[in-house]
Amino acid sequence: MQSSISTVSYGQIRVITLNEPKKMNALSYELKQDLFTELQSLQFDQDIKVIILTGSGKAFCAGGDVKAMQKPYDAESIRRNMELSKHIIMLIRNCEKLVISMVNGVAAGAGMSLALATDLSIAEKNVKFILAFKNLGLIPDLGLHYYLPNIIGEKKAKKWFMDGASLTAMEALGEGLINEVVEEGAGMEYAIEMAQQLIEGPVDSFIVSKSLINQQSNDQIEKIMTLENMHQTLLRGNEDHLKRLQTFFAQRN
Template sequence: MIFEKQGDIGVVYLNEPTKMNALSMALKRELLNTLYTIQQQDIKILVITGNGKGFCAGGDLIAMQEVYDALAIKESMEISKQIVQQLRTLPQLTISVVNGFAAGAGFSLALSTDFAIAEEQAKFVIAFKNVGLIPDLGLHYHLQKALGSRIAKEWVYEGKILTALEAQNYQFVNKVVAKNHGLEHALKLAEELLAGPIEAYKASKRIFNELEDAQLKQVMETENLVQVILRGESEHKECLKQFLQNKKVKT
């Protein structure tokens, strides 16, 4: 994890670029600890992005190949839930910069911030079906809210891939910008917010999020319970094996 402070603005980079910033246990722990630390810092806006060519590739496929350990998976899912909750309850305003693939849990992570900026080459992928799992980190909640249950189910079943512009059309992101200019635009947005009544903005963040938090928390708890069970199923293991084989052939 890389953290940079620029006056009242902090920037966090997910920093496992060779894995497209997939959410390994180590990366998740580091991100959560960083967010706890930031809560106490004298910054007013936090920007989160990915180091390298991707924002976040979602779950850690290497960890998924390990021997099934329900307690370890439950712990990992709980950390994921805490990351989302911490982003939503931070006193600072948050901006995600999606600079490449936001797949699976990476899509969910981008939706956990107050604002989202996507570079034009970004892709948002509901990739869970590829490995025989369900959406998590609250993605069921966000999809149903944006699309209604019928279309949300369709997207989950087909493994929908959205371009940056499509994501903007469905209001998953606020703005689409040119490649390699996402951070620049996020910092500009941060400066504009800082020029306004920032304490009032932060109060509105709390109120808006409190309207959603009870339902979102329940959704994440259910997702986590189901995900732990599915990780032990033969269907998941076969889907994961087939996905990795196809990926190896393509590369």
């Protein structure tokens, strides 16, 4: 079976591309399995020092797999799916590599969470960051209840969640959500240049600093994700979510 991600190496740099462009790289169970397997294998690859995570086509990642939400409600299956998401985030945070997200097109819902979980983030100028959870009667996940309040403050985070906020790349930069904004189409070249500078570094000391910083909050993030997963699993069986899901697909037909 064809993998839903693609990879390429440039010396000590590994580029991982979410590669389901027709689905806007939504986080299907299959894509998450492939991403988890790749990240796990890279833990033991001493030759790779920097990982660049990006998406193919018009999106970095459109968030959760909405089409899969049409399947009959199965709490245990949903819980396992959410646990896989948690493991991916913790691999990104705990791996002895520097992880750069090169965000292109759209980063919606869990796609925004995925970008925030990386060590450094670059966004192309046309990028939109979208908190679309309310449209489906669901909550932010993949640690977003940790990241946003800590970056922008509790009151603003709550307002963004309730509004279903949408931000341009420049707005995200101004809020401290990302590190750099580059011209459309220039993101990957810039990310590789940044990765090369990190390698020339001293990269090993940067990796130690990453580890020391992340260790201060890893327990909190993992706890938040466990709670997010529990509540998201319950909300997936909620009547309001099911009605909103129906409306979502009716509007697309």
